[in-house]
Amino acid sequence: DGGITQSPKYLFRKEGQNVTLSCEQNLNHDAMYWYRQDPGQGLRLIYYSQIVNDFQKGDIAEGYSVSREKKESFPLTVTSAQKNPTAFYLCASSRDRGRAQPQHFGDGTRLSIL
Amino acid sequence: DAKTTQPNSMESNEEEPVHLPCNHSTISGTDYIHWYRQLPSQGPEYVIHGLTSNVNNRMASLAIAEDRKSSTLILHRATLRDAAVYYCILGYSGGGADGLTFGKGTHLIIQP
Numbered sequence: 001d002g003g004i005t006q007s008p009k010y011l012f013r014k015e016g017q018n019v020t021l022s023c024e025q026n027l028n029h030d031a032m033y034w035y036r037q038d039p040g041q042g043l044r045l046i047y048y049s050q051i052v053n054d055f056q057k058g059d060i061a062e063g064y065s066v067s068r069e070k071k072e073s074f075p076l077t078v079t080s081a082q083k084n085p086t087a088f089y090l091c092a093s094s095r096d097r098g099r100a101q102p103q104h105f106g107d108g109t110r111l112s113i114l
Numbered sequence: 115d116a117k118t119t120q121p122n123s124m125e126s127n128e129e130e131p132v133h134l135p136c137n138h139s140t141i142s143g144t145d146y147i148h149w150y151r152q153l154p155s156q157g158p159e160y161v162i163h164g165l166t167s168n169v170n171n172r173m174a175s176l177a178i179a180e181d182r183k184s185s186t187l188i189l190h191r192a193t194l195r196d197a198a199v200y201y202c203i204l205g206y207s208g209g210g211a212d213g214l215t216f217g218k219g220t221h222l223i224i225q226p
Binding site for chain 2: 091
């Protein structure tokens, strides 16, 4: 079945440590996105990518970095500069650019601080 | 970005229709209306979207007001599995994949 796979499901970060969240899709979608969700809140956009080797900052990019070396993969690194990283992280993809396209979401990674 | 307004929560009975309202008075002519829903500890799931005309799919119906300043998501026969947070979102139909803006949504409670 086509879809989006996020791993790991749960992740713990030590102080000063960088961690990388994986996102893989087999939907042949061009556009991919990373969102952050805090308890009881909606989703906020971190980064998005419209095509391989291109990505743009979203509303809350500080303390995060991404890469898009392959169409299928869009990993997110939470750096030590992100002082409040505890949240639910969601990856999504859509067929192409444009917010008229429905987005398909993974099941998320829950990141906590040790 | 144009914003949407939804009730914080709604309650309905199983096997009855549910009408979830959304106001978007500042919608522009090129904004699509999207609905997603999210179960606890899962990613959002696409439900339906439309521009001007009412839309139907296997999950739900979307009724859009003639002036497009409001819309209603209709679940024709609610089940316990429909209990979720429902998000009404506006998406610009032009270029630029800059994501969707999710608010807090409506928490739908289904009573057996």
